[in-house]
Amino acid sequence: MSALLGGALMSASRRRPGARALLAALLVLAGTRASGAETLVVGLSFNRMAITSSYAGASVAVFGAIERDGQGGARAGDYDVVVTIRGPRRGVTVREKDRLGPVWINRHQRKFAEVPLFLAVASSRPVEAVADAPTRRRLRLGLQAIVDGPDLAAAPPEGEDPFRQALLRLRRDEGLFVERPAGVRFLSPAVFQAALPLPAVAPVGAYEVEVALLAGGTPLATRTAGFELVKTxxxxxxxxxxxxxxxxxxxxxxxxxxxxxxxxxxxxxxx
Amino acid sequence: MPVSVLTLLGLGALVGFVSGLFGIGGGFLMTPMLIFLGIPPAVAVATQTAPIAASSTTSVLAAVRRNAVDLRLGAVLVGGGLVGTALGVWFFAAMRRAGQLDLVIALSYLALLTAVGGLMLTDSVRDLWSKRRGRARPARLGGDHPGYLAWPLRMRFPRSRLYASVIPILGLALFVGFAGAVLGIGGGFIMVPALLYLLRVPTGVVVGTSQFQILWTSLVALVLHAVQNQAVDMVLAVILITGGVFGAQFGARFGRNLRSETFRLLLAVLVLTVGLRFALDLVVPPAEPFSVVVAEER
Structure with a gap:
C-alpha cells in the first residue's frame, strides 16, 4: 500500500495538474496554502490505526510532494524537509531528588501543562544543518527546540533549564521522544518519504503530523495532517x-x- | 509492564510458601519484592491487597469451620479497621499527588521491617541459645490485666473471655487498617501479637479473628484503591493470587515437619535484608535524580 502510494505520487508529480488534483483529493489534506512559490502535498499511510495488545510497534509513513509555481523559489535539490509527529498532550510533572539529611527525596518539581506524550522528528538532514537556532526555535524544529519552546508551560525557560533537559532525556530513554536525522528520504527532487516509529508504549489519541519545507535555512511551506491511534x-x-x-x-x-x-x-x- | 509472568508466578509461589511455612500473610514480603522488580510502588501496594483478601478468605473459612472466630470482637475490629483503611487510602492518594508516596512507602517499610526483623532475630537467637544450654525458656505468664482495658465504653466479648474498653481495640484496628492500606499488607503480624499480649485474647480465637478483620479491611482497601488511585492491576492480581495460593498450601504442608527455630532465624534475616535494601535505596545517591510523571486523564 505504502509503496503503491509513493509510486503514484512520484508519477503524479510529473503529470498534468488535473491528475495531480485528483490524487491530492485521495490523500488526506489539511493546513493552508503557503504564501511562497512552493506548495506541499502530504499524505499518510493511514488515518486511523487500531492496535491490539500484542502490538509490537509500527511505523507511520509520511509521503509528500513539492509543487513549484513556475519561476522563483529554490532550486530543486536544495530542499530540506522536517516531519514532526506530536501525540496527545497532557500535563507532566518533572521531579528532582535532592539530599535531605541522610536520604534522597523528591524536593524540587516543575509542572508543564501541555506536553505531547509522544514526539517524533524526522528530517532530511540533521536539524542543526537544516536551519539556524532562531529559526528552529521559532518553527519548533527538532526535539530540543520543541522542549525549549514556550508552549510546554506558562513560564518560558530561562537559560539552561535542567527540568526541560531531564524531560527530554527521560522521554527519549523511554522511546517516546524520537529523532531521526536522516528519516526523510527524497525519492525524486520533489517527492519525499519519511518513516517514523510508533512504539507499543505510544499513548492512544489524536496525533498531529506537521511537515515543514525549507531551503537554505528559509522556511517555504508547512502542512499538517493527523491520524488517530486507537487501541483494541x-x-x-x-x-x-x-x-x-x-x-x-x-x-x-x-x-x-x-x-x-x-x-x-x-x-x-x-x- | 516489562516484568515476566513466570517471575511473578514464581515470586508469588515463593512468598506464598514462606507465608504458609510460618503462618504469616506474606504481604510485607511480597509488596517490597514487587517494588524491587520495578513495579511502581502505588500499583504494587494497591494490587497486593487482592491476594491478601484471597488468602484471608481461605483462613476465615477454615477458622469458621473450627468455630475459632470471635465475631463480636471481630466486628469491633472491622469497624476500627475500615476507618483506618479509608484514612490510609486517602493518605496514599495525597502523598501520591505530592510526589512523596515512594518515600513514604520506603520509610514505612524500613521502620516496619527493621523493627519486626530485629525482634524476630533477637527472639530466635535467644531461643537457639537457651536450647543449646539445655534449658527451656519460661513461658510467658498471665499477669494482671493492663489498665487500658478498664477505660470507659467497656464491652463484653464472651468468646474471648474479655471484658474491655472498645477504645484501645478500635485504636489498634485503626492503626492496622491504616498501615495495611498504605503498605499493601494485611497486618496480621501486628494484629496477632497485639491481640495476644495487649488484649489477652485466648490463643484459639486470635488468628481466626485477626483474619476476619483483615478480610474486610483488605476487601474495602482493594475497592477504594481501585476507585481513588486506579492503581489496581487485575492481571497482576490474578498472577499473584495463583502463585500465592498454591505456594501457601505447599508451605503449610512442608512446615509441619520442619525444625522451626532455624527457619525463624532465616525469616528474621530475610526480613532484615529486605528492610536494609529499602535503607540502601534511600541513602545511595540516585543515578538519575529526575523523574517524569504524566498527569492522569480526567
Missing part, C-alpha cells in the same frame, strides 16, 4: 474499564479475591 483488545478494554468504571472494577477485583480464596479452601481442605 483485552488489555485496553481492561484499562478503559478500570478508568471509567472504577467502582465496578474494584468490586470485580474483590469478587475475584473472594472467589479464589473460597476455591483454595475447597481444593486444599484438610479437615
Amino acid at each position: 483488545g483485552f488489555e485496553q478494554r481492561m484499562a478503559v474499564f478500570a478508568r471509567d468504571w472504577s467502582p465496578l472494577y474494584g468490586l470485580a477485583a474483590a469478587a475475584l479475591a473472594l472467589l479464589s480464596g473460597w476455591l483454595a479452601s475447597v481444593i486444599f481442605r484438610r479437615d
Whole structure:
C-alpha cells in the first residue's frame, strides 16, 4: 500500500495538474496554502490505526510532494524537509531528588501543562544543518527546540533549564521522544518519504503530523495532517474499564479475591 | 509492564510458601519484592491487597469451620479497621499527588521491617541459645490485666473471655487498617501479637479473628484503591493470587515437619535484608535524580 502510494505520487508529480488534483483529493489534506512559490502535498499511510495488545510497534509513513509555481523559489535539490509527529498532550510533572539529611527525596518539581506524550522528528538532514537556532526555535524544529519552546508551560525557560533537559532525556530513554536525522528520504527532487516509529508504549489519541519545507535555512511551506491511534483488545478494554468504571472494577477485583480464596479452601481442605 | 509472568508466578509461589511455612500473610514480603522488580510502588501496594483478601478468605473459612472466630470482637475490629483503611487510602492518594508516596512507602517499610526483623532475630537467637544450654525458656505468664482495658465504653466479648474498653481495640484496628492500606499488607503480624499480649485474647480465637478483620479491611482497601488511585492491576492480581495460593498450601504442608527455630532465624534475616535494601535505596545517591510523571486523564 505504502509503496503503491509513493509510486503514484512520484508519477503524479510529473503529470498534468488535473491528475495531480485528483490524487491530492485521495490523500488526506489539511493546513493552508503557503504564501511562497512552493506548495506541499502530504499524505499518510493511514488515518486511523487500531492496535491490539500484542502490538509490537509500527511505523507511520509520511509521503509528500513539492509543487513549484513556475519561476522563483529554490532550486530543486536544495530542499530540506522536517516531519514532526506530536501525540496527545497532557500535563507532566518533572521531579528532582535532592539530599535531605541522610536520604534522597523528591524536593524540587516543575509542572508543564501541555506536553505531547509522544514526539517524533524526522528530517532530511540533521536539524542543526537544516536551519539556524532562531529559526528552529521559532518553527519548533527538532526535539530540543520543541522542549525549549514556550508552549510546554506558562513560564518560558530561562537559560539552561535542567527540568526541560531531564524531560527530554527521560522521554527519549523511554522511546517516546524520537529523532531521526536522516528519516526523510527524497525519492525524486520533489517527492519525499519519511518513516517514523510508533512504539507499543505510544499513548492512544489524536496525533498531529506537521511537515515543514525549507531551503537554505528559509522556511517555504508547512502542512499538517493527523491520524488517530486507537487501541483494541483485552488489555485496553481492561484499562478503559478500570478508568471509567472504577467502582465496578474494584468490586470485580474483590469478587475475584473472594472467589479464589473460597476455591483454595475447597481444593486444599484438610479437615 | 516489562516484568515476566513466570517471575511473578514464581515470586508469588515463593512468598506464598514462606507465608504458609510460618503462618504469616506474606504481604510485607511480597509488596517490597514487587517494588524491587520495578513495579511502581502505588500499583504494587494497591494490587497486593487482592491476594491478601484471597488468602484471608481461605483462613476465615477454615477458622469458621473450627468455630475459632470471635465475631463480636471481630466486628469491633472491622469497624476500627475500615476507618483506618479509608484514612490510609486517602493518605496514599495525597502523598501520591505530592510526589512523596515512594518515600513514604520506603520509610514505612524500613521502620516496619527493621523493627519486626530485629525482634524476630533477637527472639530466635535467644531461643537457639537457651536450647543449646539445655534449658527451656519460661513461658510467658498471665499477669494482671493492663489498665487500658478498664477505660470507659467497656464491652463484653464472651468468646474471648474479655471484658474491655472498645477504645484501645478500635485504636489498634485503626492503626492496622491504616498501615495495611498504605503498605499493601494485611497486618496480621501486628494484629496477632497485639491481640495476644495487649488484649489477652485466648490463643484459639486470635488468628481466626485477626483474619476476619483483615478480610474486610483488605476487601474495602482493594475497592477504594481501585476507585481513588486506579492503581489496581487485575492481571497482576490474578498472577499473584495463583502463585500465592498454591505456594501457601505447599508451605503449610512442608512446615509441619520442619525444625522451626532455624527457619525463624532465616525469616528474621530475610526480613532484615529486605528492610536494609529499602535503607540502601534511600541513602545511595540516585543515578538519575529526575523523574517524569504524566498527569492522569480526567
